[in-house]
Amino acid sequence: MSLNAGSGFTGVDAPSPADLSRCVHCGLCLSACPTYTTLGVETESPRGRIALMKAVQDGRVGITPRVVGHWEMCLQCRACEAVCPSGVPYGRMMAATRAQVRTQGRQSAMVKGAGRLLLRGALPHPRRLRLGAGLLRLYQRCGVQWLVRSSRVLRLLPGGLAQLEAALPALSRSFFGPSGETHRALGEKRLTVGLLSGCVMPLMQADTMRASVRVLILNGCDVVVPLGQGCCGALNQHSGDLEYARRMARRNIDVFLAAGVERIVTASAGCGASMKEYHELLQDDAEYAEKARRFSELTMDITELLVSLPFAAPTARLERRVTYQDPCHLAHAQRITAPPRAILQAIPGVELVEMEQASMCCGGAGIYSAVQPELSGQILERKLGFIAETGAEVVATANPGCMMQLEQGLRRKGSTARVCHVVDLLDEGYRGEE
Amino acid sequence: MDQPSLAGRFLDELRAIVGARHVVSHPEDLLVYEYDGSIDRRAPLAVILPASTQEVSRVLALAYREGVPVSGRGAGTGLSGGAIAAPGGIQIGFARMNRILEVDTVNRTATVEPGVVNLDLDMHAHKFGLRYAPDPSSQRACTLGGNIAENAGGPHCLAYGATTNHVLGLEVVLEDGAVVSLGSLARETPGYDLRGVFVGSEGTFGVTTRIVVRLLPLPETVKTFLGIFPDLDSACTAVSAIIGYGIIPAALEMIDALSIRAVQNVMDAGYPPDAGAVLLVELEGLREEVEDTSREVEAALWEGGAAQVQVAEAAEHRAKLWLGRKNAFGAFGSIAPNYFLVDGVVPRTKLTQVLRQVSEISQRYAMPIANVFHAGDGNLHPIMLFDERVPGALEKALAAGGEILRICVEAGGTLTGEHGVGLEKKEYMPLVYTPEDLAAMKLARDAFAPANRLNPGKIFPDGQDHPPSPHRAAPGLYA
Ligand SMILES: Cc1cc2nc3c(=O)[nH]c(=O)nc-3n(C[C@H](O)[C@H](O)[C@H](O)COP(=O)(O)OP(=O)(O)OC[C@H]3O[C@@H](n4cnc5c(N)ncnc54)[C@H](O)[C@@H]3O)c2cc1C
Ligand code: SF4
Numbered sequence: 001m002s003l004n005a006g007s008g009f010t011g012v013d014a015p016s017p018a019d020l021s022r023c024v025h026c027g028l029c030l031s032a033c034p035t036y037t038t039l040g041v042e043t044e045s046p047r048g049r050i051a052l053m054k055a056v057q058d059g060r061v062g063i064t065p066r067v068v069g070h071w072e073m074c075l076q077c078r079a080c081e082a083v084c085p086s087g088v089p090y091g092r093m094m095a096a097t098r099a100q101v102r103t104q105g106r107q108s109a110m111v112k113g114a115g116r117l118l119l120r121g122a123l124p125h126p127r128r129l130r131l132g133a134g135l136l137r138l139y140q141r142c143g144v145q146w147l148v149r150s151s152r153v154l155r156l157l158p159g160g161l162a163q164l165e166a167a168l169p170a171l172s173r174s175f176f177g178p179s180g181e182t183h184r185a186l187g188e189k190r191l192t193v194g195l196l197s198g199c200v201m202p203l204m205q206a207d208t209m210r211a212s213v214r215v216l217i218l219n220g221c222d223v224v225v226p227l228g229q230g231c232c233g234a235l236n237q238h239s240g241d242l243e244y245a246r247r248m249a250r251r252n253i254d255v256f257l258a259a260g261v262e263r264i265v266t267a268s269a270g271c272g273a274s275m276k277e278y279h280e281l282l283q284d285d286a287e288y289a290e291k292a293r294r295f296s297e298l299t300m301d302i303t304e305l306l307v308s309l310p311f312a313a314p315t316a317r318l319e320r321r322v323t324y325q326d327p328c329h330l331a332h333a334q335r336i337t338a339p340p341r342a343i344l345q346a347i348p349g350v351e352l353v354e355m356e357q358a359s360m361c362c363g364g365a366g367i368y369s370a371v372q373p374e375l376s377g378q379i380l381e382r383k384l385g386f387i388a389e390t391g392a393e394v395v396a397t398a399n400p401g402c403m404m405q406l407e408q409g410l411r412r413k414g415s416t417a418r419v420c421h422v423v424d425l426l427d428e429g430y431r432g433e434e
Numbered sequence: 435m436d437q438p439s440l441a442g443r444f445l446d447e448l449r450a451i452v453g454a455r456h457v458v459s460h461p462e463d464l465l466v467y468e469y470d471g472s473i474d475r476r477a478p479l480a481v482i483l484p485a486s487t488q489e490v491s492r493v494l495a496l497a498y499r500e501g502v503p504v505s506g507r508g509a510g511t512g513l514s515g516g517a518i519a520a521p522g523g524i525q526i527g528f529a530r531m532n533r534i535l536e537v538d539t540v541n542r543t544a545t546v547e548p549g550v551v552n553l554d555l556d557m558h559a560h561k562f563g564l565r566y567a568p569d570p571s572s573q574r575a576c577t578l579g580g581n582i583a584e585n586a587g588g589p590h591c592l593a594y595g596a597t598t599n600h601v602l603g604l605e606v607v608l609e610d611g612a613v614v615s616l617g618s619l620a621r622e623t624p625g626y627d628l629r630g631v632f633v634g635s636e637g638t639f640g641v642t643t644r645i646v647v648r649l650l651p652l653p654e655t656v657k658t659f660l661g662i663f664p665d666l667d668s669a670c671t672a673v674s675a676i677i678g679y680g681i682i683p684a685a686l687e688m689i690d691a692l693s694i695r696a697v698q699n700v701m702d703a704g705y706p707p708d709a710g711a712v713l714l715v716e717l718e719g720l721r722e723e724v725e726d727t728s729r730e731v732e733a734a735l736w737e738g739g740a741a742q743v744q745v746a747e748a749a750e751h752r753a754k755l756w757l758g759r760k761n762a763f764g765a766f767g768s769i770a771p772n773y774f775l776v777d778g779v780v781p782r783t784k785l786t787q788v789l790r791q792v793s794e795i796s797q798r799y800a801m802p803i804a805n806v807f808h809a810g811d812g813n814l815h816p817i818m819l820f821d822e823r824v825p826g827a828l829e830k831a832l833a834a835g836g837e838i839l840r841i842c843v844e845a846g847g848t849l850t851g852e853h854g855v856g857l858e859k860k861e862y863m864p865l866v867y868t869p870e871d872l873a874a875m876k877l878a879r880d881a882f883a884p885a886n887r888l889n890p891g892k893i894f895p896d897g898q899d900h901p902p903s904p905h906r907a908a909p910g911l912y913a
């Protein structure tokens with residue numbers, strides 16, 4: 001019996017029948033899904049999106065604009081995957097589904113445009129990004145931004161782009177980047193780690209990158225930021241551009257394995273999640289499958305690494321009321337929830353106040369806030385409410401996308417709460433000792 | 435309603451009541467409303483998502499006028515096909531009616547809308563040192579409206595009773611749109627206890643729009659035991675021993691070897707992979723009380739033939755043990771693409787015998803059958819594991835399930851403990867009820883819904899078996 005007779009999926013990058021049949025439509029994922037709990041329709045639920053994949057596979061429905069719309073509405077936050085009792089690998093199923101949508105030319109115009117402009121055109125090209133960011137910094141600093149924001153220009157932009165403009169955080173004063181040099185461990189050396197520089201972090205959150213280097217060397221790590229590395233390719237993978245994501249993965253694998261490091265570390269949850277899954281992405285690549293497996297095994301989130309060392313608690317006090325936002329790709333994709341909290345709680349004076357639904361997505365989700373501005377905004381709104389209830393003066397998280405989204409939301413609300421990375425606070429704790 | 439223009443006009447009127455965004459009617463969208471947590475499938479004509487009692491009432495009045503059958507839909511986690519629409523029928527979904535309206539800490543009650551998720555209510559009650567006791571394993575997703583329709587149970591219902599013991603009052607919309615109140619806040623209600631007959635009526639009496647439930651104080655101490663056994667028989671002996679001591683634990687759950695494998699495939703719940711069965715026993719109450727009973731529980735577990743007994747007191751450890759149990763049904767997806775689960779109840783003294791017969795059926799049908807169930811009240815959940823894409827497999831699973839239900843009834847038990855009859859078990863009703871019994875039940879339904887417009891085709895045998903599975907239907911339906 002052919003299971004795939006009349007299937008609307010073709011080629012290799014398609015959700016596998018084995019993955020699809022693992023979903024027993026029990027519905028236990030519904031209450032974890034931000035789009036379902038916001039919109040209340042099952043077409044925007046994990047089970048519904050999988051049912052549509054199955055329906056396409058069974059030839060019951062085509063890859064129609066309607067069906068694509070429901071898939072594109074997914075944040076790929078993977079909250080459903082983390083609670084699924086059956087272990088349905090939703091993340092890779094959705095990536096493969098989007099690959100089908102993409103190769104069959106069925107993407108919505110918005111997603112297609114964003115893919116071309118950002119995912120292929122900008123993020124993978126450090127030099128282009130740097131140049132663009134340099135111009136943008138000029139734009140933000142010299143007052144033109146004020147002019148644009150207060151003028152009518154913004155109104156002429158399509159909704160998503162205007163939202164994106166609003167989301168632009170102030171760029172870092174000086175950028176961070178791969179140098180190839182080794183930052184030497186202070187005190188007794190324990191490990192040599194390779195740090196992922198990434199695409200947006202060195203431009204938008206260069207201070208966090210520098211804080212990452214400092215906390216690592218303070219805890220006995222030699223830190224290398226190997227030259228030649230690039231963007232991790234996570235956003236390409238999420239959007240279904242698997243071919244390009246593989247290209248980017250191969251480059252990083254070559255660079256980091258050649259650097260001879262004992263661990264590969266990232267301060268970006270989204271990058272870490274995708275790097276830990278390079279082995280899945282490249283499993284059919286005869287030359288790279290094995291190397292990818294090694295690379296994935298070496299990869300650790302910075303909070304995970306610090307706790308495993310273990311890190312030294314700062315001794316100086318940092319009186320702060322802090323709440324922690326779990327990045328989806330840390331909590332759900334990597335199932336890391338305790339280490340960031342352990343770090344925050346180890347800083348004397350920090351009072352960690354849990355917000356409600358801390359691991360519910362903030363609506364940032366890569367380019368989601370640009371391509372689905374309305375729903376992204378609704379999801380963010382709910383998050384901001386929970387943050388406000390805690391009365392926290394600092395919102396700590398562990399992913400650049402979440403930092404930008406929360407920053408943007410809080411500023412718009414006129415909140416004075418500060419957004420930072422967990423390692424920023426740890427670094428401040430250490431610096432208080434000096 | 436077979437003329438498209440008629441259906442179109444009807445849908446327009448529905449849109450006028452709840453807003454166009456809240457009517458799902460495109461055939462591609464309806465693909466995700468054709469199932470619940472079980473095996474039956476049928477797409478509704480439309481799904482309506484009202485926001486208030488008034489809207490529900492107007493939708494029902496309209497459907498009544500047009501002769502369109504209506505089924506409620508909570509989270510669609512049901513395990514008897516209860517939420518599946520009748521042919522040509524609509525579903526009313528409660529995802530937008532999901533507010534906790536009030537918690538009265540003095541009288542220990544909560545007033546909620548029907549779409550509130552069971553666990554959300556429980557977690558909210560925790561903030562006041564209270565709890566909502568009924569805890570179906572699906573509590574993370576299932577709704578109070580669905581719980582009331584099915585009179586849902588759960589592991590802790592052994593000590594606290596099923597949903598019906600916790601519902602004080604209901605606001606219900608009848609098939610013609612009339613809004614009525616059943617029960618009240620007081621413990622005693624003058625006149626008929628209609629609340630009592632309504633709970634468990636599987637959506638055939640009326641549509642629940644507001645619910646008042648009882649909350650209980652959180653226990654001072656909770657202790658969970660994991661008894662690890664070489665085989666199912668010895669675990670059953672331990673169950674008898676516990677009951678023999680006169681202990682009613684808060685929960686007493688059995689997980690067999692196949693279920694252990696399924697759970698451990700997906701997560702580490704701390705169940706040993708080589709165990710023949712494990713028992714989860716939970717004690718709750720005042721510290722001294724729990725300490726006293728603990729010794730007896732441990733003794734009973736050893737007497738039954740436990741290879742090992744673990745005690746968990748830390749909240750995290752207990753949560754891990756329970757997560758495994760609560761995830762068990764879903765975890766079967768890691769072993770087979772489909773499951774069919776029956777919910778028979780047997781007297782506790784017959785557990786060993788009936789489980790042996792189940793194992794014999796499994797061999798005869800060459801189909802794996804797992805057992806994970808509420809041992810304390812003899813509520814079995816034999817689960818047939820199969821792949822519906824293999825011709826004949828679904829029919830085989832259904833036949834095996836039927837045999838098991840027959841065995842349960844022969845052993846002095848019954849068809850369903852907590853999942854309801856729905857579409858799935860209606861043809862088995864004559865096993866436990868005489869035609870007169872069934873006629874009496876129909877009279878009760880007719881008193882609430884004389885036109886039989888609410889969830890028709892459920893509960894009562896009508897010779898119409900399961901709707902055909904679309905997986906066996908011709909492809910290309912909407913392509
Ligand atoms: C993994 C898993 C574990 C489970 N464990 C348990 C368990 O331990 N104990 C247990 O008892 N059940 C269990 N169930 C079954 C199921 O979760 C329960 O029957 C639950 O009560 C259904 O709630 P729901 O919101 O999903 O309802 P649905 O499945 O949507 O509907 C169930 C029935 O309720 C009706 N209904 C829903 N809302 C209303 C309303 N407002 N007014 C009138 N009728 C309404 C529907 O028409 C239908 O007949 C489990 C299911 C799964 C998938
Ligand atoms: S994805 Fe998992 S939790 Fe969701 S319906 Fe499927 S099996 Fe159940």
Ligand code: SF4
Binds near residue numbers: 074075076
């Ligand atoms: S990934 Fe997130 S948004 Fe997408 S279906 Fe899962 S829970 Fe919902």
